[in-house]
Amino acid sequence: MRITAPKVFLLLVMAMLCLSACTPTSGIFAGGNWQSSGLPHQRIRTLAVGFNNPQNIFAGSSQGKVFASIDGGQHWAEHSAGLPPTISINFLSFDATGKKLYAATDAGLFVSTGAALHWLPVGKVTADQSDNYTALAFDLKATQTIFAGTASHGVLVSLDGGNTWSSINKGLSPATTINALTFDVLSGQLWAATASGIYRSDNRGGTWQTFNTGLAPSAVVNSVQPDTNVIGGTKGLIFAGTNHGFYFSQDYGAHWKTSLEPLVGTSVHVVYVDFHKPTTVFVGTDIGALRSDDSGQNWGGVGPGMPKDQPVFSLAWGASDYSQLFAAADDVYLFPGTSGGLSLSRLVELVIVALFFYLLYRLARRRRRPPKRDRTVEQAKEGEERTEKDGVV
Numbered sequence: 001m002r003i004t005a006p007k008v009f010l011l012l013v014m015a016m017l018c019l020s021a022c023t024p025t026s027g028i029f030a031g032g033n034w035q036s037s038g039l040p041h042q043r044i045r046t047l048a049v050g051f052n053n054p055q056n057i058f059a060g061s062s063q064g065k066v067f068a069s070i071d072g073g074q075h076w077a078e079h080s081a082g083l084p085p086t087i088s089i090n091f092l093s094f095d096a097t098g099k100k101l102y103a104a105t106d107a108g109l110f111v112s113t114g115a116a117l118h119w120l121p122v123g124k125v126t127a128d129q130s131d132n133y134t135a136l137a138f139d140l141k142a143t144q145t146i147f148a149g150t151a152s153h154g155v156l157v158s159l160d161g162g163n164t165w166s167s168i169n170k171g172l173s174p175a176t177t178i179n180a181l182t183f184d185v186l187s188g189q190l191w192a193a194t195a196s197g198i199y200r201s202d203n204r205g206g207t208w209q210t211f212n213t214g215l216a217p218s219a220v221v222n223s224v225q226p227d228t229n230v231i232g233g234t235k236g237l238i239f240a241g242t243n244h245g246f247y248f249s250q251d252y253g254a255h256w257k258t259s260l261e262p263l264v265g266t267s268v269h270v271v272y273v274d275f276h277k278p279t280t281v282f283v284g285t286d287i288g289a290l291r292s293d294d295s296g297q298n299w300g301g302v303g304p305g306m307p308k309d310q311p312v313f314s315l316a317w318g319a320s321d322y323s324q325l326f327a328a329a330d331d332v333y334l335f336p337g338t339s340g341g342l343s344l345s346r347l348v349e350l351v352i353v354a355l356f357f358y359l360l361y362r363l364a365r366r367r368r369r370p371p372k373r374d375r376t377v378e379q380a381k382e383g384e385e386r387t388e389k390d391g392v393v
Contacts, residue, residue: 035337051098
């Protein structure tokens, strides 16, 4: 069988398409689409990933249901036993030990020690047990310390793993709504994203100060994330997501700035710093998930596949080796998908690579082939030699 250049080109294309389907997460063959994980018609508000096994993914919905997956989001089972009906799961988080999973809901705090198979209420937190709990944060250096944010009672703290609680609201605006809490282990600073701006406590909630210089007037802050919460992060660099877009501070919140693409016109629900690379930042917004590779200065889409203009409320790395990004929206979406399908942009990349190899092949053949003029001269010489040998002059 004669192998021609077109056949080589065709074989290269077929080989790369096969490789793309078989290895969806490596190099240029990486899958580039969001993929539904199979929880349609659920308004997912929060995600949590197992400390010791990133294949264990937990999702909480605004319909009061908790779903669990033990295979990186490929299959789900409802684990809502013990939770009151008709509530909203506002936040899920493991404690500092990774052994207890807490749920902040609009009907109180709940905890599970058995992979969310059954939930128990956390002891009386306030006089009004029906308060709306919105956020949780944990001190990794003090494993019994839990901070809880509420919709109308500010911030609460427990120093004994949730058995007893006290208010820590000195300096906070009365009855302010806490949208998110973040504890920076490196600096010991506790951050609160609220309906009246950003607050910071340097003494674990003993006192609070406002840090709103540079924010839009009346900004509702949904998320605050220090860059140093991941290894290699920049000290003093803080990110904030608001109803007026994205902000950052380079001096621990003393002054806030908008980035080159501030995302004005959309609400940023969550900011998520990529622990693989601290200069990579993801945000969940009213128009989906966005990614920045320069610490939030410029933004682009993560990939196609998620419904257009779908709000994203939570983001988390999970699955084997933390290789996939999960997004909470009207479903749980994962990126890159595992279906092995090809996007148009990925197909274009493969064709370009195949064309490159084809051109190399043609160039190599041309270099091996003797010039046409030289072959003609050699044939003429061979003819003269045969003529002299036959006795013809």
